[in-house]
Amino acid sequence: MAPDEEYQLTPAGRRERIGQxxxxxxxxxxxxxLTPVRLRRLLEELGPMFVKMGQILANRSEILPQRFCDELRRLRSDVEPVPYEVVLRCLEEEYxxxxxxxxxAIDPNPLGSASLAQVHRARLVTGEDVAVKVQRPGAQQVMAQDIDIIRSVVRIVSKFVNTDQFVDLHGVVEELWTSFREETNFLAEAKNLNDFYEFHKSVHGVTCPKSYLDLCTEHVVVMDYVDGISIADPERLVAEGYDLEKIGAAIVEDYSTQVLDDGFFHADPHAGNIILKDGIVYFIDLGMxxxxxxxDRGIVKDMIFAVAEGDVPKLKDSLMRFAVTRGDSAELDHSAFLSDLDFIVADFAGLDLKDLDIGEFLTSLLNLARKNDVELPSVVTMFARGMVTLEGLLTExxxxxNMIQIIQTHIKNEKSTYARMREMSRDFAASSYRAAKGSLEAAEYLGLASRMLTRGQLKVNTQIMSSDKALRQLGGIIDRMSMAIxxxxxxxxxxxxxxARIEPVVFGIPVIGFMGYVSALVLALMLGRNIWLNSHGGKH
Structure with a gap:
């Protein structure tokens, strides 16, 4: 369903929102x-989408001055709360x-208030202590409207400015839309919580709240209440006797497991989404x-070690295993691509893995891929953003x-050979099943085509797949041949x-013949000029 139909977006609503x-x-x-405080307040009033953008910018000190980043961090949980009466009305509409x-019972004082939702402590009639996450009324509609406006602006700007060399605006908008769909569907978050919980059943010291799936809806999540201390409050953690270095090491080790072993990871591990209780680390807010x-996990490991070893061809091969070109693959300038990779490796090669800034490294690779019209899967972008966010948390x-040193040790001591072989066998079995199914379907279609051919019912529709340049050259050749004829x-x-000496004559040549000779001469001169320009790289 199109966004306009799904969220009832209208031209009048778009104009009204632009006016706001x-x-x-x-x-x-x-x-x-513009001051940091005024920028924060502006983003708060603009709504959830702009607050989300502010939260992302809070970790990008290379884009904004540090004082702006510090102020924007308040957007994580210090957003103006929704009145309790409105929260009750939302719950009544849902249930x-x-x-x-x-x-x-439901506590009228919110535990936290963010751009998209608000969390209240509550008690079920069966006695369980829970946290109820309620989506802000109208937030979904406003966010959809904002993305629709941004998409329209990008479409207009792209007609006049080629921005793909430094940022793929269309890709950014579509990623924003995908992220919006995931984050505003709280049923998906409830399932993510339970999946994360299951993955960590055998993990000591790290888990997440478990959701009550039968009580969750698209706009409400009901989960276990955890009365913990946020990572964003290090003074209180130290006062409670926690060792910050051990906590950080445990978080990085588990995040390595999430990404490199389980393949299911928290995509937004900022300080507000990690709390501690009784020595256990809880990841919360699994909307992303x-x-x-x-x-893909194997490729990530190969890329990290290729940079550490200064192996540019290996890095390029690993990156291309991930990638698909946005245009024609034949248009990729492999020489220029390798040259650009040389610059990245020059910055990072020779470093010990423990000194490698993996967030900066992945960001550089993403920018390089975009510059060369190479599109990486969205999960790679998500992983890079998660690593940058985690690095920011540790730095602060x-x-x-040392995050990289922990990841290095994790890679060396990852799952047992038996576990890895079992996982690879499972993937191979799934791939083999898809291949066998495809072969059977191909055989079936081949038999059908053979029967149609014997009956004279087969029609062939051929399409030449090539670059526009090659097709233009072929068209030019055909045009010149036609002109010569x-x-x-x-x-x-x-x-x-x-x-035939047909009357009348001019210069001793029949007028009709004279006109034919002149036309042939003019066309021949034009054709000769066209061929000369084409052979010397000119336009034609």
Whole structure:
């Protein structure tokens, strides 16, 4: 279903939303010495989508000054809360008369208020202590409207400016849309919580709240309540006797397991999404998760070691195993691609893995791929963003934790050979099944084609797949051949008229023949000029 139909987006609604944005921009005078506080308040008033953008920018000190990043971090959980009466009304709309049958009590004071949702502590009628995450009313509609406006702006800008060399705006918008669909569907988050919980059943010291799936809806998540301490409060953690370095090491080790072993990882591991209780690390807010196949995980490891070893061809091969070109694959300039990779390796090669900044490395690779029109799977972008976010968390709260050294050790001591072989066998079996199924379907179609051929019912539709340049060259050749045939025809026809001595004549040549000779001469000169320009690289 198209976004316009699914979220009932209309031209009138778009105009009204654009008007709101313009009025808020004027209100906060973004052109007049914008301060960090004014920027934060502007993003809060603009709505969930802009708050989400602010949260992303909070970790990008290379884009914004540090004082802006520090202020934007408040957007993680310090957003203006929704009134309790509105929260109750939202719950009543979701559950109807069942609300009183499900909840014995709901705390009117929110545990946290973010751009998209608000969390309240509650007690079920069966006695369980739970946290209820309620989506802000209208947030889904506003976010869909904002993305629709951004998509329209990008479509217009792309007609006049080629931005793909430094940022794939279309790709960014589509990734934003995909992320929006995942984050605003709370049923998906409830399932993610349970999947994460199952993956960590045998893990000591790391888990997540478990959701009550039968009580969850598209706009409400009900999960176990965890009265923990946020990683964003290091002073309190130290006062409670926690060792920040050990906590950081445990988080990185588990994140390595999530990405490199399980292939199911938290895609937004910022400080507000990690809490501690009784020595156990809890990952919360699993609205955004990444899923990576064992094949992709192997490529990630190869890329990390290729850079550490300074092996440019191996890095290029690993990257191309991930990638598909956005245009024609034949258009990829492999020489230029290798040359660009040389610059990246020059910055990172020779470093010990423990000194490698993996977030910066992955960001550099993503920018390089975009520059060369090579498109990487969205999970790679998600993984890179998660690593950058985790690095920012460690840098701010646990600077003594060496993330890369932990990942290096993890790779060396990863799952047993038996476990890896079992996983590879499972993937191979799935691939073999798909291949066998495809072969059987191909055989079936081949038999059908043979029967149609014997009955004279087979029609063949052929399409030449090539670059536009090659097709233009082929068209030019055909045009010149056609022109040469026309010129020859004019010359031969004029000669016949000449020998027939048809009246009237001019310069001793019949007028019709004279006109034919002149036309043939003019066309021949034009054809010769066209061929000369084409052979010397000119336009034609």
């Amino acid at each position: 944005i313009v009025r808020l921009v004027k209100k906060y005078r973004v052109w007049d010495n 109807g008369l069942r609300l009183g049958e499900m909840f014995d 998760v990444g899923r990576m196949s064992s094949h 709260y646990m600077p003594n934790v 026309v010129i020859a025809g004019l010359f031969i026809g004029s000669s016949v008229v000449y020998y």
